[in-house]
Amino acid sequence: MDTWWPEVPASEQEPDIDASPLFAEELPASHRSGFVALVGKPNVGKSTLLNRWMGVKVAAVTSKPQTTRTRLLGILTRNDAQVIFVDTPGVHRPRTALGDYMVAAAESAVPDADIVLFMVDLSSPPDANDRHVAELVARFVNVPAILVMNKRDLVSGELLDGREAAYRALGQFSREVTISAEEGLGTDELLSQVIGYLPEGPRFYPPDQLTDQSERFVAAELIREQVLLNLRHEVPHAVAVIVSEFAQRPNGMLFIAAGIYTEQDSQKGIVIGARGEMLKRIGSGARVALEAFFEQKVYLDLWVKVRKNWRSNEKYLRELGYR
Known part of the structure; x- marks a missing residue:
């Protein structure tokens, strides 16, 4: 795989759009680019969705909560858009200094994003952590937020309808979608919707860079x-x-x-x-x-x-x- 990797994490340096001829490629006038924050409590499928969109594993994925510990970027480059996904640790009640760091990393991603994907797990009802994330997202009214109800493959019928209604009641969202990141149900359509919310602009990263991490x-x-x-x-x-x-x-x-x-x-x-x-x-x-x-x-x-x-x-x- 011929992939460019940064010597130091991009999070430690400002992107220099004019530093490389890679950024000078002729792009469509309608080219879009921006940052998309994936937030939610632990184990709702944020990293699974990121890996599916990237087509390669850039984030660890297990069934255990708090698998993701630090904020990382997944950089998806297409002819019409460059989408920089910000995968964040699950928001939870921390019990250690590491937990404090993880929650702070997740919360700091929201105000800098062009759009927020608030992910929830349809296989269980909303809880205090979901409500906390909803309150966090609501504080930034100028940032569009999509409610992404994941794991639709695990529930059906009246239970599915009830869970969707309960999650929609958590706040006011720009859009509400139901997907299965594991099965790929609805993920392509969601990606198209996300790109539609991004502003027109140039690429922030070289087209062959997958992540900001080494x-x-x-x-x-x-x-x-x-x-x-x-x-x-x-x-x-x-x-x-x-x-x-x-x-x-x-x-x-x-x-x-x-x-x-x-x-x-x-x-x-x-x-x-x-x-x-x-x-x-x-x-x-x-x-x-x-x-x-x-x-x-x-x-x-x-x-x-x-x-x-x-x-x-x-x-x-x-x-x-x-x-």
Whole structure:
């Protein structure tokens, strides 16, 4: 895959539209571009929808809440538009410093967006977190907001009608749509509607850039995704991943070395597993995902270390990239 990756996250630098001849391509006069914030409580399908629209996995996706920890951009470039999706952590009641960071990252995405997609889960009724997000969106009356009711494939009949009515009652929205991000139902139509709300303008990023995050970040997220998929209860949420080496080897393989950090010694033992079997399973799944994304053979070296209570330690959060 011939894809341009930034040396540093674009979130740390201002886009320079005139810096590259890539931006000088002749575009249609009606070309649209802008930022689309995806917000909602945890586990409503924001990252699933982003990955479907991007056509490639740029965000970790699992059935566990709070899989997304930081704000990241998915950059979709077409002939008629460049859509910069801002995938945000789920808004929830935080219990740690990491949780505070995640909620702040989500809430800060709304005022800077050209349009907001407020995503909810039709498989369950509205709760306090949904109402909190609705109140957040309502504070920015100048930003169009679409209510995206996801997981329509999981409910039907009168239950579906009742859930839709309950979510519509959360506020006043520019548009209300029902989709299934997992099945792709209604997602193409929604994308067309989103582009219609964007202002006319040039591209903000080169056409072959997929995200504002580095290759190391994407690799770390794909590894952490496997931790979430293979472990249960609180352990996955106490894990962070840092890629310490990312290099092309002369034999044509991509070498990736990464540390998996836990908060307690007992969690370290669970991640490693009996005779190292769990770590092998995590590594095998991660290698498959990494090879699919980077489209080449990957040699993956994993180890596990303990950082006591890192989620509530500001120093560790900065070291792990969450500040």
